[in-house]
Amino acid sequence: PFGGAAGGGFDMQDIFDQFFGGGGRGRGGSRARQGQDLKTSIEIDLQEAYEGVEKELTITRPETCGECNGEGHPPGADSRTCPECEGRGQTTRVQQTPMGRVQQTTTCPRCEGEGTLYEETCSSCRGEGVVRNEATLSVEIPAGIDDGQTLRMEREGAPGENGGPNGDLLIEVSIEDHPDFDRDGADLQYHEAVTFPQVVFGDTIEVPTLDGPVELDVPSGTQSGETFRLKDKGMPRLRRRGSGDLYVTIQVYTPDSLTDEQRDALEAFAEASGEDIEVEQGFFEKLKNSL
Known part of the structure; x- marks a missing residue:
């Protein structure tokens, strides 16, 4: 089973961007984000934990759609400027607060920050830009690893958003009981x-x-x-x-x-x-x- 990596608290960059329309953003005005970490598990025996071992691991994970290259629409699809954000990818509203008037900027909900609407969606990913594929990976398990410890494979997680890097794959190692030790x-x-x-x-x-x-x-x-x-x-x-x-x-x-x-x-x-x-x-x- 997979799931996003645990994480709590506030993203200060998001708060800054919402109120002041900060920079550091990718195409269409949406900030590049790293993909989610994924989790899985693998079981080895005590002898393998003693010696260290290389194991193959097959997982099903989200990957960037190869048909549309993650765009969510076929190449060359007809497009038009988003009428809600007028192509900016962001919407702005002014809010009255006890501190005065504050301008709040958020990602456009209609075009999801693209600034453009497309007449067609990709048939493979249905406009999501990602598909679920099976992948076989080779993982190096170091000698001396203990039961319940977690290995991290960088950039083997879910794809990032708006050009951001992939997340990581977290592998929890369990060790079988030994008949003698x-x-x-x-x-x-x-x-x-x-x-x-x-x-x-x-x-x-x-x-x-x-x-x-x-x-x-x-x-x-x-x-x-x-x-x-x-x-x-x-x-x-x-x-x-x-x-x-x-x-x-x-x-x-x-x-x-x-x-x-x-x-x-x-x-x-x-x-x-x-x-x-x-x-x-x-x-x-x-x-x-x-x-």
């Missing part, structure tokens, strides 16, 4: 499941990053829920040097079932630890709660 600005978070013996004895494990797998040393005695930081393994910092970090949280995996050999070994472990419990009667639940 959670993002917090430039940092990433990852949860790695390990076994009880791995945290008891220590181990070197392989964890994924967006730039390929890396090794992580899990020291002996690591507790479930403990987090390790991998420096510069997060997202690139947009428009800044360096990258965020990857935080790996260790979670001890508790098996749902045991072999006879595993059960005997854990019963021996429980006995050696002074635990008077049966493995089948909640040892793992108690172990899980203690980690």
